[in-house]
Amino acid sequence: MSKIVLYPADGYDFDAADVAAYLAGLTSGVFSSAEDFPVTAAGGLKVTVGAGRGWVHPSRFTGYSITKREADTLTLPLADPSLPRIDRIVMRYDAGARAASLQVLQGTASSTPTATAISRTELIYDLCLAEITRPAGSTAVTTGQITDTRLDEKLCGIVRDGVTHIPTAELLATAKARIAELEETASDSSRKAAACMEEAAASAKAAADDRAAAGTHAANAEQALRDTTQARDDALQGINAACTEALDSVSKATAPAQEAAAEAGRKATEAADAATAAAQDKTAADTSAKEAARSQSAAAKSAEEAKKAAGEAKAYVSTDPTLSTEGAPADAKATGDTFDAIMLMLVTGQLTFGLYTSTGDTLCTSTGGTLIATKQIGG
Structure with missing residues (x-):
């Protein structure tokens, strides 16, 4: 007959397997998504993993409690120079080493990157705490690049007993929807901000172009003024020359006319004298007739x-x-x-x-x- 373990009981010696069997009644995950193992940016390529408590349930009859009382800092590998990738921060249970540790799972660089798969076997069991997006050529990790995955039961989850089910999937879905909404709002705001920046840049460029055009117009106006002044001076000289020539022409043209007028005056005088003589002759003739x-x-x-x-x-x-x-x-x-x-x-x-x-x-x-x-x- 196989061994049946009654734990705890007086008068029996229990080994780790017996205790692990006792602990197998809880599911894998963290006890609190607000307090246990939070991942935050720590400057440069570093991230900080806070203190916390977790649980792994690698098989039906085994369960292990994980406790970390202090925060630890991890350094991520350099980003790919030309393609993005997704890295993961995990709490790993290693049966062979009989230990738990924090690990960085480096993803594969790709134009459409996906995160590296986690391990969940009786020997290696991972709790994925966060995913970190690594843009190509980036030299620092920002808060916006960190995605909390502790509520995802496929990657981590919240510790619960095997009888009472906590709908972490629904909670995670709600949280993801909210996060997506916030991200969409942030993206929309980012797009609007980018559009505003583009408009501002366009306005700045237009203003610079206007200033340049204004400078060009001012230079053209000054040149036009100089040209106009020169043209005016040339025109005045031309007018003076034309006036002088016209006066000379008028003088030359009017000289014969003046002579002809004088001759006409003389002839008019002679005609008047002749008319007077004729009148006198007529008077004489009238007298003779009388x-x-x-x-x-x-x-x-x-x-x-x-x-x-x-x-x-x-x-x-x-x-x-x-x-x-x-x-x-x-x-x-x-x-x-x-x-x-x-x-x-x-x-x-x-x-x-x-x-x-x-x-x-x-x-x-x-x-x-x-x-x-x-x-x-x-x-």
């Missing part, structure tokens, strides 16, 4: 007088027998012929009369300016 009219009137009067005288002469001739008698004295005959001629000239309009008072009323007759006869009229 004199001619008076002369014509006088001539008409003289003609009337001549006709009257001629009538009287004819009457006289017709009554003077000496003027028509044959054999009359020659002077009487000549006088009669003369009066006949005068009458003919009066009829044909070839006779011009002139009355003179200097010697009395005298009738004068002429043809072509030749005096024909004179006769005393009325005594």
Whole structure:
């Protein structure tokens, strides 16, 4: 019959296996996730594992209590220079060494790293206390790189008896969900902070660009001012030269015009003088016309007088027998012929009369300016 151990009982000798069997009624893990074996960053590549109590249950009939009264510091190996990895901090039970110790399980560097598997056999049994993310080329461990795994029953768990079940999985799931939420919030805040930093950097760059552009614009403005001043000076010189040339051209062009104007003035004066002379001539002509009219009137009067005288002469001739008698004295005959001629000239309009008072009323007759006869009229 096999050995049946009753522990404790008086009068029996018990070995470690008997005690281990007694302790097998508890599950593996730590007694408190708040106090037992916490892992924290200690600067550089070091981490600190706090004091605590734990339990391992490597097989059905064995259980071992682990007690660590003081904190210990572990140094992690250097990070991979080009790829990240995940390291683990474990409390290891070693049956062969009959001891428990803290170990660093170095992970494999990879672009998608995973943590190294822990050991859980009757000879080697690990309680994983924390996982540490190791970025490529990192030289220090930060709090954000440490993940507490003490509530994960597959890796560590909370010590409980084998009858009463503590839902550490649910608790861990809740804790992980909360952690994930916090991480998401932190990540969102980090993204927002990164976006703000990018915006700030963009704003700073834009400000620098604006300052540079402002400097360029200022330099361009100064150059433009210099160019404008030079252009203004050149334009003024050009205007002065053009004005001088224009004045010379105007002077040259107006000289003939001035001469022509002077000539026109002279001709206008001559024309005015001619007009004055013409007016004077017209006045003289008007005077001559008036004199001619008076002369014509006088001539008409003289003609009337001549006709009257001629009538009287004819009457006289017709009554003077000496003027028509044959054999009359020659002077009487000549006088009669003369009066006949005068009458003919009066009829044909070839006779011009002139009355003179200097010697009395005298009738004068002429043809072509030749005096024909004179006769005393009325005594």
